[in-house]
Amino acid sequence: MDIKELAKIMKALSNENRLELFIEILKKQETCFETEDHECFITDIMKSMNIGAPTVSHHIKELTNAGLVITERKGKFLSARINNETMQEAINLFQLKS
Amino acid sequence: MDIKELAKIMKALSNENRLELFIEILKKQETCFETEDHECFITDIMKSMNIGAPTVSHHIKELTNAGLVITERKGKFLSARINNETMQEAINLFQLKS
DNA sequence: TTTTAATTTCGATAATTGTCAAATTTCGTA
DNA sequence: TACGAAATTTGACAATTATCGAAATTAAAA
Numbered sequence: 001m002d003i004k005e006l007a008k009i010m011k012a013l014s015n016e017n018r019l020e021l022f023i024e025i026l027k028k029q030e031t032c033f034e035t036e037d038h039e040c041f042i043t044d045i046m047k048s049m050n051i052g053a054p055t056v057s058h059h060i061k062e063l064t065n066a067g068l069v070i071t072e073r074k075g076k077f078l079s080a081r082i083n084n085e086t087m088q089e090a091i092n093l094f095q096l097k098s
Numbered sequence: 099m100d101i102k103e104l105a106k107i108m109k110a111l112s113n114e115n116r117l118e119l120f121i122e123i124l125k126k127q128e129t130c131f132e133t134e135d136h137e138c139f140i141t142d143i144m145k146s147m148n149i150g151a152p153t154v155s156h157h158i159k160e161l162t163n164a165g166l167v168i169t170e171r172k173g174k175f176l177s178a179r180i181n182n183e184t185m186q187e188a189i190n191l192f193q194l195k196s
Numbered sequence: 197t198t199t200t201a202a203t204t205t206c207g208a209t210a211a212t213t214g215t216c217a218a219a220t221t222t223c224g225t226a
Numbered sequence: 227t228a229c230g231a232a233a234t235t236t237g238a239c240a241a242t243t244a245t246c247g248a249a250a251t252t253a254a255a256a
Contacts, residue, residue, distance in 0.1 A: 007114040014109035
């Protein structure tokens with residue numbers, strides 16, 4: 001991963017609403033290990049946030065574009081999950097060597 | 099650390115040149131453990147980059163403002179180092195629970 | 197004290213972006 | 227097939243920002 005890619009990731013997380021969106025997806029994933037509900041539907045998240053549907057759609061696309069989340073259409077709904085590979089790669093760049 | 103603060107950190111790292119600046123400071127810090135050279139002067143970094151002094155000054159201030167780096171004036175020069183506390187706190191928010 | 201180098205401040209500009217309203221598409225279901 | 231809910235696209239606008247040139251400041255050096 002080069003600087004340009006990393007900057008893209010950071011930019012995707014630089015907007016407050018988009019970051020909140022991302023963290024909601026992250027949290028959802030964590031609870032999924034405990035329950036059997038592996039779906040994270042955007043509608044549910046959207047309802048609890050203070051922004052309209054077009055904006056959410058746009059934000060989701062940016063997160064996807066940066067490789068941070070993976071989306072999948074489930075009929076009428078959109079399901080999203082974290083792309084752990086990208087996450088770990090990005091974190092590693094910032095970890096201090098020992 | 100709340101979402102607003104975290105977003106501020108991400109925004110500080112979202113610009114390509116600013117991220118490069120940050121990574122140079124990060125690298126410098128790592129080499130400091132091996133050598134006796136504990137100073138990271140902005141001038142040196144600046145010379146190897148493709149942006150003017152006013153812009154670098156602005157970027158450094160943004161990194162400082164986000165709590166990512168700590169600067170100190172050494173006579174004519176400006177010395178910078180990573181704020182590891184902020185770094186670790188931010189990384190922890192993204193680490194998956196086990 | 198004059199000069200020179202590093203940094204900052206200021207003002208301006210071009211480019212990017214977050215957001216929404218309106219219109220459109222997708223898809224389950226009555 | 228027609229309706230309604232979920233999501234996307236489009237077009238637009240206000241706000242933010244990255245960058246620079248010029249001027250000002252700070253501090254070492256001559």
